[in-house]
Amino acid sequence: MNLSELTTLRVGGPADELLEPASADDLVAVAREVWASGDDWIAIGGGSNVVISDDGVPGTVIRIVTRGIEKLAAREGVTLRVQAGEPWDDLVAYTVGRGLAGLEALSGIPGSTGAAPIQNIGAYGQELSSVLDSIEFLDYLSGDLVQLSSAELGLGYRRSVLKGGRPGIVVAVTLRLSENPGALSDPIQYPQLAAALGAQVGDRLPVAEVREAVLALRSTKGMILDPTDPDSVSAGSFFTNPIVSDGFARSLPADVPRWTVAPDDAPAVITPLEAYSPAHLGSPLRAESRGVKLSAAWLIERAGVTRGFRLPGSNAAISSKHSLAIVNTGGATALQIAELARYVQTRVLAAYGVVLQPEPVLVGVHL
Numbered sequence: 028m029n030l031s032e033l034t035t036l037r038v039g040g041p042a043d044e045l046l047e048p049a050s051a052d053d054l055v056a057v058a059r060e061v062w063a064s065g066d067d068w069i070a071i072g073g074g075s076n077v078v079i080s081d082d083g084v085p086g087t088v089i090r091i092v093t094r095g096i097e098k099l100a101a102r103e104g105v106t107l108r109v110q111a112g113e114p115w116d117d118l119v120a121y122t123v124g125r126g127l128a129g130l131e132a133l134s135g136i137p138g139s140t141g142a143a144p145i146q147n148i149g150a151y152g153q154e155l156s157s158v159l160d161s162i163e164f165l166d167y168l169s170g171d172l173v174q175l176s177s178a179e180l181g182l183g184y185r186r187s188v189l190k191g192g193r194p195g196i197v198v199a200v201t202l203r204l205s206e207n208p209g210a211l212s213d214p215i216q217y218p219q220l221a222a223a224l225g226a227q228v229g230d231r232l233p234v235a236e237v238r239e240a241v242l243a244l245r246s247t248k249g250m251i252l253d254p255t256d257p258d259s260v261s262a263g264s265f266f267t268n269p270i271v272s273d274g275f276a277r278s279l280p281a282d283v284p285r286w287t288v289a290p291d292d293a294p295a296v297i298t299p300l301e302a303y304s305p306a307h308l309g310s311p312l313r314a315e316s317r318g319v320k321l322s323a324a325w326l327i328e329r330a331g332v333t334r335g336f337r338l339p340g341s342n343a344a345i346s347s348k349h350s351l352a353i354v355n356t357g358g359a360t361a362l363q364i365a366e367l368a369r370y371v372q373t374r375v376l377a378a379y380g381v382v383l384q385p386e387p388v389l390v391g392v393h394l
């Protein structure tokens with residue numbers, strides 16, 4: 028089977044072996060067996076944040092499909108233990124249906140619950156990190172099933188120690204959600220969402236209303252998996268919003284939109300200007316300096332890459348609804364996706380000196 032059938036971008040060649048353990052116990056046993064064999068392996072959930080090479084992957088693909096939501100005893104609020112293969116949006120619908128607050132703005136994100144901590148999924152001002160208690164993690168290095176607290180995961184903007192390279196498998200996720208008499212949401216953080224709800228930033232509205240508004244907004248951007256929408260054949264946003272140093276941000280034209288970010292999201296993008304400055308050498312992240320977040324979509328559009336753009340002869344295109352998404356218009360290869368991504372990177376680098384970083388995990392694909 029080609030892995031393109033298991034990814035939302037519909038690219039990816041064959042795997043030597045595909046395993047789908049049916050229970051959490053099986054998942055642990057199967058993973059340990061594969062690891063003991065010394066073969067190459069990768070984990071995959073909903074395939075919505077990966078770009079897999081046209082050559083496929085050598086070794087075994089462990090597809091995580093274990094489902095289940097369990098309510099744990101808690102002193103306050105509601106604590107849920109969720110199996111890694113539970114589809115994320117089914118979980119959100121479950122919590123919203125019970126009037127629980129904490130996940131409503133994360134409605135409509137594709138993929139599995141076990142993958143949610145990998146890049147600390149976020150949207151419309153909410154992030155997984157605000158409700159994540161811990162994960163059950165099968166550690167590749169020790170083979171042990173361990174509990175890792177949210178604090179141990181180093182969660183930040185689209186990052187975690189897991190995305191950063193700690194190998195293993197998320198088997199289950201524990202979340203702490205809140206309850207209130209009016210089933211009201213967390214305070215709305217995002218101006219566009221507030222406007223869609225006829226509310227102000229900081230307001231709290233019924234979680235069900237917030238979910239509906241988020242789903243409607245996402246659908247206008249092709250950011251919901253919808254078989255009738257060709258713009259949803261993507262891996263979501265292809266680039267993260269760059270976080271650059273305060274000093275570099277000052278060198279940008281005044282009209283470039285920017286936001287100061289929390290200290291834990293220190294500059295993660297090395298701009299060419301900084302890479303070659305003597306002050307920078309030997310201190311790759313400059314964690315002490317303030318981070319400034321830029322809008323990747325704005326940079327892409329202003330660098331002259333328009334929605335719907337495609338390279339001659341290619342079946343990969345910029346979404347016609349959202350300049351951050353690269354879509355497979357039908358029969359695109361991973362190579363074509365990568366060529367378009369490189370083109371976008373080059374245009375933005377030439378115009379603004381910023382190297383956009385891919386958000387999806389690249390498997391055998393290089394930018």
Ligand SMILES: Cc1cc2nc3c(=O)[nH]c(=O)nc-3n(C[C@H](O)[C@H](O)[C@H](O)COP(=O)(O)OP(=O)(O)OC[C@H]3O[C@@H](n4cnc5c(N)ncnc54)[C@H](O)[C@@H]3O)c2cc1C
Nearest residue numbers: 070072073074075076138139141142148149196197263388
């Ligand atoms: C239309 C669309 C909209 C999107 N919108 C958003 C958004 O608003 N915000 C956002 O943050 N993301 C968004 N995404 C990206 C994606 O949905 C999320 O990152 C999601 O969490 C990926 O889940 P998955 O199960 O599909 O992961 P996969 O794509 O299957 O895997 C992604 C990575 O996680 C690893 N992985 C998966 N499951 C496990 C596990 N159980 N244990 C260990 N490693 C694992 C894989 O090896 C891979 O490295 C969007 C994607 C699409 C297609």
